[in-house]
Amino acid sequence: MSESSLIGIAGIIALGIGAQWLAWRFRLPSILLLLLLGFIAGPVTGFLNPDVLFGELFLPIVSLSVSIILFEGGLSLRLSELKEVGRVVLNLITIGVVITWLVTAVLGHHLLGLDFSSAMLLGAILVVTGPTVIGPLLMQIRPVGRIGSIVKWEGIVNDPIGAVLAVLVFKVTLASGFKEATGLAALGIIKAVFIGLGVGLAIAAILIVLLKRYWIPDFLHNSVSLTMVILAFTVSDSLQNESGLLAVTVMGIALANQNAVSVRHIVEFKESLRVLLISSLFIILAARLPGNIFDYINPNSLLFLVLLILFVRPLAVLSSTLASRLVLPEKAFLAWMAPRGIVAAALCSIFALRLEEAGNTQAHLLVPITFLVITGTVAVYGLSASPLARWLGLAKPNPQGCLFIGASQWACEIAAAIREEGYQVLMVDANWMNISTARKMGLPVFRANILSKSVLDKIELDGIGYLLAVTPNDEVNSLAALHFRDILGRSNVYQLSPMSGGKEGRKEDVISEHLRGRTLFGPEETYYSMTSLFDSGAVVKRTHLTDDFDYNAFRSMYGDKAVPLFLTGKGGEELVVYAEDNVPTPKPGQTLVSLVSGK
Structure with a gap:
């Protein structure tokens, strides 16, 4: 490998991950920054030339990368979600x-x-609605109810459908007559569906058997699963062009919905790989854009984009939801959620090259038009979807509610105090006595084993922003934190100090930091120390701080033994959780929720 090639590949990765970080830091749609960089x-500075850098490997690299991205998308789909939204998704x-x-x-x-x-x-290329954009948007918006499942399913399943449709249209354009074209289309659809489904299910079954019988060592699980994905795509695509994307999507869905083996570690690996692939692909594809791309931006192309957003998408949604049980706000949100992403970008690049080889004089128009649509839809939907969801009552801004894992008496009293301050709370426990305690105090409670595979499908996380694991079992607390950190974010997942034995606990008994959440309240606040405080008469107190009675005055009154738990703002807008690594100084105007001696 030449030095220039090495610099080019390193530049692609660095630009991609850098754009992702900047997007996270400034809360912008990452695709916009990826396309810009x-x-x-590419065309602006000439630093990157993907055609020279990759040569004949360009199309295989793009195709395999997209297949891995769609496989990861399939892993996020749960068939149980279709019980309520299956008809709408099918339409x-x-x-x-x-x-x-x-x-x-x-x-x-x-x-x-x-x-x-x-x-x-x-048209076939633009039917896809990119899961690479929809996924992060849904994580940001966190819409309530069924609408999130509908958007997720549509975005992921549409991609292989759009790919197959584009292949069929391409073949039909090369056919010599109507009869031949019709036959090719019908045969192509049948072959793509049967081959994609068959190969995807077969490879998934083989992988499940290999994992269940322990024929693959743990350190090879991710590598073998990645190899199987590539194998499924290659075999299916060799038998029928572009059916490989359907095969890997079906493979992902099959693995996600079986109970024979755990694939969580595979899911986590693929999620990390997806970010790297998406970032690199957008940099590569944007670098191939023509330098005169702005020449293609004219009143007609802008009108085309506007009509896609304001006419085509609402028409498609209205026609698909006529007889459904969706209410008007849900239909409106669905009509305003059709961003295009990496699959559309990859398909247009692939078919533009194929059309050029076939002698089509308009092949050069596909890429700039598609990228205009990608940029426009990502900008419009990415910047407006969150405010629209809140306006429609389908999402809450910056959810601040607390999910308590464990509903002991003192946990319920803390939850009640937070609720009095205007924050949403939800108690989860499997113990009937604790469930009864929470219900008597009027707290919303859900009886379940938090480690159950189906619990995430059953718990309504509307308005929940934090996890507080407060059971007497350190291992359960840690597993609950691991369970929810991908949903709520690592910074919003807390658990009591895992040193169950208190100050005398041995270091070798403490669960490793990377396997648990942030330490809630402080290193000395274990389940047993909190229970002891409450048993000795401690109470949860809410203290509104003012200029006349500030935090120093609070300390003077209650002493150093008072345990700060939370800081709240006005109207439930801001909740600050005290933790070992976060000990803020309360200010006048805030309300301090603390544990103080009742004597």
């Missing part, structure tokens, strides 16, 4: 896809001047 690195990936395809093709023909075959291909 890729464009600057969106059938009726909605057909309407989007045909209407987009008509607009492309009349507004962009594309010939009929190129317009139909563009």
Whole structure:
């Protein structure tokens, strides 16, 4: 490998991860920054030239990367979600896809001047709604109820459908007559569905057997699973073009919904790999954009983008939800959620090259038009979806509620105090006595084993922003923290000090930091020390601090033995959790929730 190639590959990775960090830091859609940096690195500065860097490996690299991304998407789908939303999802990936395809093709023909075959291909490419954008948006918005499941399922399943549709349209454009074209389309659909489903399920079954019988050592689990994904894609795609994306999606869904073996470690590995692949792919694809891409931005192309957002998507959603039980706010949100992502970018790049090889004179138009749609939809939906969801009552801004794992008497008293301050709380416990205690205090409670596989599907996390694991079992607390850190974020997951034996606990008995949440309240506040304080008469007190009675005055009154628990703002807007690594100084205007002696 030459030095220039090494610099190019390192630059792609560095730019991609750097863009992801900047997007997180400034709360921006990451794809916008990825496209911007890729464009600057490519046509603007000439630093990156993917065609020279990768040569003939460009298309295989893009295809394999997209297959891994879709496999990871399939791993996030739960069939149990379809019990309530299955009909709507089915309509969106059938009726909605057909309407989007045909209407987009008509607009492309009349507004962009594309010939009929190129317009139909563009329409097929743009039916996909990118899970690479929708996933982060849903994590940010956290919509309540069923609407999140609908958007997630549609975004992931649409991608292989769009890929297969694009292949069929491409083959039809090369056919010599209507009869031949019709036969190719029908045969192609049948082959793609049967081959994609068959290969995906077969490879998933093989992997499950290998894992269940311990024929793969632990250190090879991730490597073998990645190899199997590539194998599924390659075999299926070799038998029927672009059916490989369907195969890997089906493989992911099959693995996610079986109970024979645990695949959580595989999911975590793929999530990390997905971020790297998405970041690198967008940099690579944006770097291939023509330098004169702004020449393609004109009134007609902008009108095309506007109609996709304001006419085509609402029409597709309305047609797909006519007889559904979705209420108007849910339909409105669904109609305003169709960003395009990495799959659309990859498909347009692949088929533009194939069209050029076939001698199509309009092949060069596909890439700039598609990237205009990607950039426009990501900007519009990415910046407006959260405010819209809150306005429609489908999401809460900056959720500050607390999920308590463990509903002992003192945990319920702390939860009641937080609730009095205007914050949402939810108690989860498997002990009937604790459940009864919470109910008597009027607290919302859910009886379940927090480590159950299905618990995440049953617990309503609307308005919940923090996890507080306060059971007497340190291992359960740690596992609960691991269970929820991907949902709520590592910084929002807390557990009591894991040194069950208190001050005399041995260091070798303490659970490793990377396997637990942040230490709640402080290193000395174990379950047993908290229980002892309450048994000796300690009470939970809410103290509104003022200029006349500040924190120093509070300490003077209650002494050093008072345990600060939370700081609250006005109207439930801000909740600060005291932790070993976070000991804020209360200020006038805040309310301090603390544990003080009752004597």
